[in-house]
Amino acid sequence: MVKDAPGVAFGDRVRIEDYAGGIRNGQVIRAADDAVLILVFEGTDDLDLERTWVRFLDEPVEIALSPELLGREFNGLGEPRDGRPPILSNLRRPVAGSAINPAARTYPREFIQTGISTIDGLNSLVRGQKLPIFSGSGLPHNRLAAQIVRQAKLKDEDTSFSVVFAAMGVSYADAKFFRDEFASSGVLRNVVMFINLADDPPVERLTLPRTALTAAEYLAYDLDRHVLVVMTDMTYYAEALREVATAKGDVPARKGYPGYLYSDLAEIYERCGRIHQRHGSITMMPVVSMPSDDITHPIPDLTGYITEGQIVLSRELHNQGIYPPVHISPSLSRLMKDGIGKDDTREDHPRVSAQIYALYARAQETRNLASIIGADELSERDRRYLTFADAFDARFVGQGESEDRSIEATLNLAWELMSSFPRDMLTRLKETDLAKYYTGTD
Amino acid sequence: MTETSRTGAIRDINGPIVTVDLPGARSGEQVKIGELGLFGEVISLAGTTAVVQTYESTDGVRPGEIAVGLGFPLSVELGPGLMGGIFDGVQRPLEKIALQSGDYIRRGISVPALDRAKQWEFTPNEALEPGATVSGGLVLGTVQETLTVKHRILVPPGVAGELEELAPAGDYDIEASIARVRTAKGHILKLSMYHRWPVRRPRPYLRRDDGISPLITGQRVIDTFFPQLKGGKGAVPGPFGAGKTVVQQQIARWSNADIVIYVGCGERGNELVDVLESFPQLDDPYSGRKLMERTLLVANTSNMPVVAREASIYVGVTMAEYYRDMGYDVVMLADSTSRWAEALREVSGRLGQMPVEEGYPAYLASRLAAVYERAGRVETYGAGSGSVTLIGAVSPPGGDFSEPVTSHTKDIIETFWALSKELADARHYPSIDWVTSFSGHVHTAAQWWHKEVDPNWERRRTAALALLARDAELSRIVNLVGPEALSDAQRWELEGASLIKEGVLQQSALDDVDTFCSPQKQFALLDIAITIYTSGAELIAIGVPVSELQNLPILAKMRRIKSMYTSDQMDQIQAFRAEVNSAMEEIRIEYAKQGEPVLS
Structure with a gap:
């Protein structure tokens, strides 16, 4: 985009002044001894070759950190968006971050109760996990994310999360929804917002999640807070990356996205976790909208390979008026196994989850069958699955937007639904579970 | 390996790809980049210009900074102290790095893979006397690396000659000389308990x-x-x-x-x-x-x-x-x-x-x-x-x-x-x-199974796979016209396949009992599932309705037995086999009785 020729460091920040005195920001993306390639965050529109001044700041892209961050709103470079003065602090950190040493990590295993049955019961979230919401346009992912922010807490503990909210390329209305939501639920004092709207420069979207995560790391590891990072929408982030990659002339891999999309996304997602001997933690909930609801599209696909599971929303359930429309079959939480069970939630939890999945999978097959041959042709046994699936969608998946179910309530509801089957059909459960919780008549 | 290093200058930085002016560089050679000392590897050469891929982020590196060619390719250290460790992609020990640079990996950090200070108890190979001819791959002695692993100290590949001296039993660090070899050309080589090997070259074998x-x-x-x-x-x-x-x-x-x-x-x-x-x-x-x-x-x-x-x-x-x-x-x-x-x-x-x-x-x-x-x-x-x-x-x-x-x-x-x-x-x-x-x-595995476990292994395996294939076929029919269209025998095939799937194939990694299954238990489960299917099929052939078989409690137990008894409780699993046989026999007798009036 802009070329010049001093000995400048790779990755450094650049300030550009155009002919009218307007200031733009940039970053060095290629440094050679005779030329420097600069990425201009605000774009190169209206720049000319004669009257544009470039200043190399000789520092990487950094953000100032202090406890004052909470309650504020910034752009992708950490500059205030709320009309208040910038953060003054001696503590500045480069937003690029470095890789956490795997040997310094601790395995996440503390169950977070979100109050949402499909998540708590079947795809449990633990502290330090990255669990994205895969959604589609028009689906209520923002409402779900907001509900999780409102309700998330550790079982038997009252500490609430600090929230880092990163919005990339979202509409004004969506940003406003979250702002109002945080204000009305009284968590605003505990939230840092980084916002880049749909009409803001797309290149700034590339630094925004890194800036937000640098703030999150500060809150978690310097201030010992438990941080929940909500990022929306990663698809717009990846599109901005594609835009820049194409402009640079990078070799495209799938659907025009650069080959390093996976590594780039991983640099963001892997910044979450738990670290030995540090009290704070970073839990991440990115929202990924699947273009044309296609889960195999590179963005959800690569995200799924990096994150520790996914919560998938379904248009079909949404159209039936079920909220939250979580489609459990493709949803998964990889870190669930160590966060649930006897000492964490309840001893039957892992098997209840497995049994519900098995019944629901069979019920889906039966639904398909019923749509071909008609429900009347089904056997007694198969009809039982249909009744179960309908009740499950309506009562277990569906719940109110302000309904905060405890994990016990979720598990008891699961037992109530499973008890419509005879004991013999519940082969994933142990005899002891059945003796304790089974309420059917056999 | 200790060839003198050469220096040059950085010309171009494009993410992890750095172009340097480095006369005499070799393809694959390790290069230290910039003042941070980031490690990299030469991937292409043109004249005095070398293209280096760096193993770390190049943020902050400037054209004009120094580049040092180290003279050897990417190699790993091989010796006692590897087991139980965690290393990064270029064999740096991550636990030691965490001690030095904290929770995040600092760039340019360089820590050898093997602990230099640790003393290992070396036991020399008794069969070796001074004067013996040794060559690459020969065992000089052993070190108990962990309680499970006995580490054999090998003559590095490529070394050959006459053994002049082998160290007596005792504690040594990995750099101490434990053997002296005189090569055919008369050079004296001192061997320690570790050596280096370039990773891109396969190690030789006989x-x-x-x-x-x-x-x-x-x-x-x-x-x-x-x-x-x-x-x-x-x-x-x-x-x-x-x-x-x-x-x-x-x-x-x-x-x-x-x-x-x-x-x-x-x-x-x-x-x-x-x-x-x-x-x-x-x-x-x-x-x-x-x-x-x-x-x-x-x-x-x-x-x-x-x-x-x-x-x-x-x-x-x-x-x-x-x-x-x-x-x-x-x-x-x-x-x-x-x-x-x-x-x-x-x-x-x-x-x-x-x-x-x-x-x-x-x-x-x-x-x-x-x-x-x-x-x-x-x-x-x-x-x-x-x-x-x-x-x-x-x-x-x-x-x-x-x-x-x-x-x-x-x-x-x-x-x-x-x-x-x-x-x-x-x-x-x-x-x-x-x-x-x-x-x-x-086929090769079958020979082992037949010898070690049961001569019927391959037959049972084939029967199970055939049943699963039948299941896929029948399921297609069911999806088109519904289960009512199937005969009793076909429905029993579906049931049999489902027993294989749920009772044998499925295995929970999270279940303490079922996470590991010995070959003996594997065969027993497969054998019992097939037995249930075949004897059920015989009963259906003599007129027993499939619904009666489907209600047998042994079916639910077959699905659960894998996580009821461990591999050490084979007698319980064999007892279940007897249970299956008698349940089937009972139905057979009952139906034979119903058939009796015709005979009498």
Whole structure:
């Protein structure tokens, strides 16, 4: 985009002044001894070759950190968006971050109760996990994310999360929804917002999640807070990356996205976790909208390979008026196994989850069958699955937007639904579970 | 290796690809970049200009800074102290790095893989006397590396001559000289307990042999249906969420190998931590010791620099070959080879090489093949037979098995455990799909099973697969016209297949009882399931309605018995077999009675 020729460091920040005195920001993306390639965050529109001044700041892209961050709103470079003065602090950190040493990590295993049955019961979230919401346009992912922010807490503990909210390329209305939501639920004092709207420069979207995560790391590891990072929408982030990659002339891999999309996304997602001997933690909930609801599209696909599971929303359930429309079959939480069970939630939890999945999978097959041959042709046994699936969608998946179910309530509801089957059909459960919780008549 | 280093200057920085002016550089040579001292490797040369790929982020590096050519290629240190450790993609010990640079990995940090200060108790090889002729691969002595692993100290490949002196038993650090060898040319070489080896060059061996015994993993769908041999190569492809990592971790936990090398290549940090935290607690079912004592981790997580990810597979396989050369059976798990291939793609893209399929360079297939070919059972130079089994996870984008990495891998490997999204969605784990998976080792494995477990193994396995194939066929019919269209015998076939699926194939890694299944228990479960099916089919043939069989309590028990009794409680499982036989016999007698009036 802009070329010049001093000995400048790779990755450094650049300030550009155009002919009218307007200031733009940039970053060095290629440094050679005779030329420097600069990425201009605000774009190169209206720049000319004669009257544009470039200043190399000789520092990487950094953000100032202090406890004052909470309650504020910034752009992708950490500059205030709320009309208040910038953060003054001696503590500045480069937003690029470095890789956490795997040997310094601790395995996440503390169950977070979100109050949402499909998540708590079947795809449990633990502290330090990255669990994205895969959604589609028009689906209520923002409402779900907001509900999780409102309700998330550790079982038997009252500490609430600090929230880092990163919005990339979202509409004004969506940003406003979250702002109002945080204000009305009284968590605003505990939230840092980084916002880049749909009409803001797309290149700034590339630094925004890194800036937000640098703030999150500060809150978690310097201030010992438990941080929940909500990022929306990663698809717009990846599109901005594609835009820049194409402009640079990078070799495209799938659907025009650069080959390093996976590594780039991983640099963001892997910044979450738990670290030995540090009290704070970073839990991440990115929202990924699947273009044309296609889960195999590179963005959800690569995200799924990096994150520790996914919560998938379904248009079909949404159209039936079920909220939250979580489609459990493709949803998964990889870190669930160590966060649930006897000492964490309840001893039957892992098997209840497995049994519900098995019944629901069979019920889906039966639904398909019923749509071909008609429900009347089904056997007694198969009809039982249909009744179960309908009740499950309506009562277990569906719940109110302000309904905060405890994990016990979720598990008891699961037992109530499973008890419509005879004991013999519940082969994933142990005899002891059945003796304790089974309420059917056999 | 101690060749004098040469210096030059940086000219161009393009992400991890740095162009330097470095006269006399060699292809593959290690280079230190800039004032930070980032490590890199020469990947192409033109005149005095060398293109270097760096293993770390180049942020903040400037043109004009110094570049130092180190004179040797990317190598690993091989000696006692590797077991139980966790290393990054270029064999830096991550635990020691954490002590030095904190929770994050500081760039340019350099720590040798092996502890220089630690004293090891060396026991010399009694058969060696001064004056003996020694050559590469010969065992000089042993060190008890962990309670499970006896580390054999080898003469480094390429060294040959007359042994002048061998150190007596005692404690030595790894740099101490333990042997002196006079070469044919009269040079005196001092050998210590470790040596270095370039990772991109396969270690030599005497002879390559065919695999003969199966790798027992304790996983029924693997051992019984799609067996792997010691020294074989296999792939586990699957879309995300299908359970690749759990399959790999189960193999790492329960396989009957001497050494397990787990390479986390571009995958999640938390998964490695899971291994790191759980393995020191878990018992090795064979030695009774802790699993971590025979396990070594190489970790280049997805957020770590991409070039080191490309190196990590070579680093892992070189260490695997080293333990093979001691006469051990080594299993190396690479999770995931797709990320490795993507690292190749990223570097080739930055070099502006012509992409062929989906942006991958043309040499993808040959590089993949070369890595997998380092697996095998061999006769070593000095320690008998050893093997490297290489199992790579493949992460096809969108779960599409026709993409380049999966399809090229499929051409090279012998065992293919294809994971299915549908099975995983129904929480049928391991989600290894019995239709698309294959093993080229069934015949060889059968000889072992027939000798060690039961001569009917292959017959039962075939019967089960036939039943599963029938099931797929009948399910199609059911989906078109409904179950009512099936005869009793056909419905019983569906029931039989379901018994195989739920009672045998499904195996929960999280269930304490069922997570490991001995070959004896594997066969018993399979045999009982087939027995239930065949004797049921006979009863249906004499007129017993299928609904009566479907209500038998033994069916529910068959589905549950795998997690009721451990592999040590075989008598209980055999008791269940008797229960099955008598239940079936009871129905037979009842129906024979009903038939009696006709006879009398």
